Amino acid sequence: xxxxxLLAAIEEAERGLxxxxxxxxxxxxxxxxxxxxxxxxxxxxxxxxxxxxxxALENAGRRxxxxxxxxxxxxxxxxxxxxxxxxxxxxxxxxxRWREPVVHGEEQWLASRGVQIRVIQDARCIAxxxxxxxxxxxxxxxxxxx
Numbered sequence: 001x002x003x004x005x006l007l008a009a010i011e012e013a014e015r016g017l018x019x020x021x022x023x024x025x026x027x028x029x030x031x032x033x034x035x036x037x038x039x040x041x042x043x044x045x046x047x048x049x050x051x052x053x054x055x056a057l058e059n060a061g062r063r064x065x066x067x068x069x070x071x072x073x074x075x076x077x078x079x080x081x082x083x084x085x086x087x088x089x090x091x092x093x094x095x096x097r098w099r100e101p102v103v104h105g106e107e108q109w110l111a112s113r114g115v116q117i118r119v120i121q122d123a124r125c126i127a128x129x130x131x132x133x134x135x136x137x138x139x140x141x142x143x144x145x146x
Contacts, residue, residue: 003120005029010125012039012052019044022143023132026052028060028074030067036060042143 005027012025016039028036038055041047053074111117133140 005034006120006122008034008037009052010122010128012037012056013125013128016040016044016052017128017132022139023128024052026056026074028056040143043139 008027009025012027013023014025016025017023019041021043022040024040026038027034036056036059038052038057038059040052041050041055056074
């Protein structure tokens with residue numbers, strides 16, 4: 001794989017797993033550079049909303065209102081949850097994602113609002129998630145709302 005942004009998102013996912021959390025990473029890209037990166041910290045911080053995308057946005061820092069509509073891409077993992085899809089649709093930021101094939105997101109909903117989506121079936125990411133799902137089925141079920 002040669003996509004440096006996807007690699008950075010996977011590194012974030014691995015960082016989350018190393019913290020005994022859910023291995024989902026995200027990077028926010030603007031003008032060809034990573035401006036925010038993060039990983040799911042719901043377990044580590046006891047948070048209800050600190051998904052990888054939210055962590056990446058938080059780590060991008062305070063920006064003016066014109067910033068997010070100009071964001072080039074948000075590279076992230078797995079299915080988009082309601083709170084994430086609403087944040088993206090409000091700002092119309094493009095998304096590029098990869099995900100475990102058994103998880104179904106809201107790609108159609110995002111696409112209907114002008115968000116360009118590219119699903120990348122990355123073997124490293126798929127293996128990381130499959131291993132996590134097998135080792136921590138209860139935590140995985142909680143994270144996806146089952």
